[in-house]
Amino acid sequence: MRKKPELVCPAGSLPALKAAVDNGADWVYFGLRDDTNARNFAGLNFDARTASEGIRYAHDRGVETLLAINTYPQASGWDRWQRAIDQAADLGMDAVILADPGLMRYAAHKHPKLSLQLSVQGSATNHEAINLYRDQFGIRRAVLPRVLSVAQVEQVIHNTDVEIEVFGFGSLCVMVEGRCALSSFATGQSPNTFGACSPAKAVRWEPEGEHMNVRLNNILIDRYAGGENAGYPTLCKGRFDVGGETYYAIEEPSSLNALELLPQLTAMGIAAIKIEGRQRSPAYVAETTRIWRAAIDDCCAHPARFSTRPQWKAGLTKLTEGQQYTLGAYNRKWN
Amino acid sequence: MKLALGPVLYYWPRQTLLGFYTNLPHAQLATIYLGEVVCSRRHGMRTADWLDLARDLARTGVEVVLSTLALIESEADLRAMRRVAENGEFLVEANDMGAVRVLAGRARFVAGPHLNVYNPQTLAWLGELGASRWVMPVELGRDALALLQPERPGGMQTEVFAYGRLPLAFSARCFTARHYNLPKDDCQFRCLDHPDGQALATREGQPFLSLNGIQTQSAQVYDLSGVLSPMRELGVDLLRLNPQSAGTNSVIEAYSRALQGNLGGADLEKALASCRLTDPCDGYWHGKPGIEHVTA
Numbered sequence: 001m002r003k004k005p006e007l008v009c010p011a012g013s014l015p016a017l018k019a020a021v022d023n024g025a026d027w028v029y030f031g032l033r034d035d036t037n038a039r040n041f042a043g044l045n046f047d048a049r050t051a052s053e054g055i056r057y058a059h060d061r062g063v064e065t066l067l068a069i070n071t072y073p074q075a076s077g078w079d080r081w082q083r084a085i086d087q088a089a090d091l092g093m094d095a096v097i098l099a100d101p102g103l104m105r106y107a108a109h110k111h112p113k114l115s116l117q118l119s120v121q122g123s124a125t126n127h128e129a130i131n132l133y134r135d136q137f138g139i140r141r142a143v144l145p146r147v148l149s150v151a152q153v154e155q156v157i158h159n160t161d162v163e164i165e166v167f168g169f170g171s172l173c174v175m176v177e178g179r180c181a182l183s184s185f186a187t188g189q190s191p192n193t194f195g196a197c198s199p200a201k202a203v204r205w206e207p208e209g210e211h212m213n214v215r216l217n218n219i220l221i222d223r224y225a226g227g228e229n230a231g232y233p234t235l236c237k238g239r240f241d242v243g244g245e246t247y248y249a250i251e252e253p254s255s256l257n258a259l260e261l262l263p264q265l266t267a268m269g270i271a272a273i274k275i276e277g278r279q280r281s282p283a284y285v286a287e288t289t290r291i292w293r294a295a296i297d298d299c300c301a302h303p304a305r306f307s308t309r310p311q312w313k314a315g316l317t318k319l320t321e322g323q324q325y326t327l328g329a330y331n332r333k334w335n
Numbered sequence: 336m337k338l339a340l341g342p343v344l345y346y347w348p349r350q351t352l353l354g355f356y357t358n359l360p361h362a363q364l365a366t367i368y369l370g371e372v373v374c375s376r377r378h379g380m381r382t383a384d385w386l387d388l389a390r391d392l393a394r395t396g397v398e399v400v401l402s403t404l405a406l407i408e409s410e411a412d413l414r415a416m417r418r419v420a421e422n423g424e425f426l427v428e429a430n431d432m433g434a435v436r437v438l439a440g441r442a443r444f445v446a447g448p449h450l451n452v453y454n455p456q457t458l459a460w461l462g463e464l465g466a467s468r469w470v471m472p473v474e475l476g477r478d479a480l481a482l483l484q485p486e487r488p489g490g491m492q493t494e495v496f497a498y499g500r501l502p503l504a505f506s507a508r509c510f511t512a513r514h515y516n517l518p519k520d521d522c523q524f525r526c527l528d529h530p531d532g533q534a535l536a537t538r539e540g541q542p543f544l545s546l547n548g549i550q551t552q553s554a555q556v557y558d559l560s561g562v563l564s565p566m567r568e569l570g571v572d573l574l575r576l577n578p579q580s581a582g583t584n585s586v587i588e589a590y591s592r593a594l595q596g597n598l599g600g601a602d603l604e605k606a607l608a609s610c611r612l613t614d615p616c617d618g619y620w621h622g623k624p625g626i627e628h629v630t631a
Contacts, residue, residue, distance in 0.1 A: 073453060176504070
């Protein structure tokens with residue numbers, strides 16, 4: 001019997017952290033209130049006081065805490081990233097999750113007891129890349145970008161002793177994380193440089209007759225007819241013209257939901273499953289955590305009989321983008 | 336400052352590709368990058384073919400560098416990467432950390448544009464592993480370069496992407512196959528029909544992006560010909576010009592004459608305007624959205 005995968009849940013605020021802890025997370029991850037983390041949104045994230053309170057709340061209930069310092073330190077702001085590492089150590093975080101090798105080296109030298117994980121933003125899609133971070137910095141766990149099929153995930157697991165974590169649910173990046181500059185191309189700010197994709201301050205909603213135009217730094221990302229459900233203009237999820245056709249040329253507005261893959265992922269030895277959504281509400285965190293907790297427990301108790309229950313499916317569908325979900329690249333046909 | 340020709344990022348028929356390299360103005364190039372960086376399914380050129388081409392080109396006196404695949408997903412991709420990284424004959428451009436692991440401590444290498452070097456600490460680390468040159472990520476510009484240059488390890492050369500459609504993103508998904516409603520595993524190599532990528536425009540007809548298989552590029556042609564002096568002052572060693580299906584030789588000529596001081600200002604702009612596929616952009620250099628065009 002394989003080890004039960006750990007459930008890693010997001011927190012954009014203290015109430016969200018408590019929701020994750022109360023509903024069965026094994027780990028809760030969060031970021032600080034600046035561009036050192038990849039959800040650098042106004043009103044989100046933690047300061048020293050809330051972080052410290054959150055850690056105490058989690059630790060009192062046996063839940064581990066992870067600080068996301070998963071953007072790339074810009075040359076002009078290195079000190080801020082370095083301070084975030086020091087702060088994680090001082091606060092007593094159980095681990096930090098990083099993308100930048102320079103920052104990893106700092107953390108490994110300065111705080112040898114601080115456990116390191118490789119963020120999805122590190123863009124390591126194969127075992128050679130993951131083992132480089134292990135050899136160089138002693139990383140304990142790596143999160144795989146959402147580009148590998150189930151069979152490819154298994155290959156990675158077989159070729160490294162680093163624990164492998166995958167995304168189970170939440171917003172779906174179509175591009176390899178850490179290798180996408182579309183957002184800075186359109187707006188000047190990207191996940192790598194600023195910790196945000198398609199930043200809210202660049203968004204403009206603009207009614208035009210019966211239609212609603214939605215723009216990102218004045219670039220038309222989509223146009224909705226009256227009555228059509230309008231989503232947030234993440235720039236890869238708009239409708240564009242290619243070869244005379246207008247369609248979702250890159251990806252539909254949909255979320256990842258890998259719940260049905262739990263038996264396979266567990267059998268191959270996945271160490272942890274991550275729920276995306278630090279930008280989402282405490283209610284979202286509570287519901288996704290509760291459902292995934294139940295599903296993981298059920299799957300590990302009766303792997304042969306596991307099937308996704310209708311109420312889990314219904315509960316998760318309500319929380320997806322555009323009420324649609326996909327297996328993404330886990331399913332080779334998605335490509 | 337010298338000129339480097341980046342790898343061909345598109346899928347061109349083998350004869351077209353070989354003809355392209357035969358007819359280059361080799362004397363004006365210091366370096367040529369060769370290899371398939373985008374899609375492991377493209378098989379017009381095998382590793383042995385790239386090596387043969389590399390040897391032919393090296394005889395012209397140009398430095399040849401073999402570039403590795405940017406997105407490595409399968410064991411087959413890893414084997415292909417190792418064949419390139421362990422070629423033992425030519426310098427290698429590592430475009431993913433897996434390639435860095437294979438090269439580290441074994442050979443000098445080029446840290447390619449897809450490695451995410453955003454700060455001096457990471458650049459120093461790559462230098463210790465054996466990088467002798469780095470290519471600045473395309474989304475960085477003048478201000479970041481000004482901070483990185485004084486800190487670069489001794490002997491480390493700096494290359495800046497200066498001309499061509501910007502390589503912006505990679506995906507597991509093939510957007511060209513998606514356009515034709517074909518599965519990626521049976522894509523019928525439709526990217527052969529798009530030798531400069533396939534234009535993607537907004538619903539208002541604004542050129543925005545360009546689809547090149549699993550890669551997304553800018554629709555606009557990035558062109559830093561207007562900022563040659565600042566780049567020289569910052570100690571840039573190489574300018575990367577990326578191949579396009581037509582007019583590449585004219586681009587090389589124009590840049591070459593500009594570097595020699597024989598072409599500049601409006602004449603340089605006129606020479607390049609006649610060979611650019613689309614409107615230019617240069618926002619990244621100026622710390623603005625990449626799509627913008629700042630230099631007049």
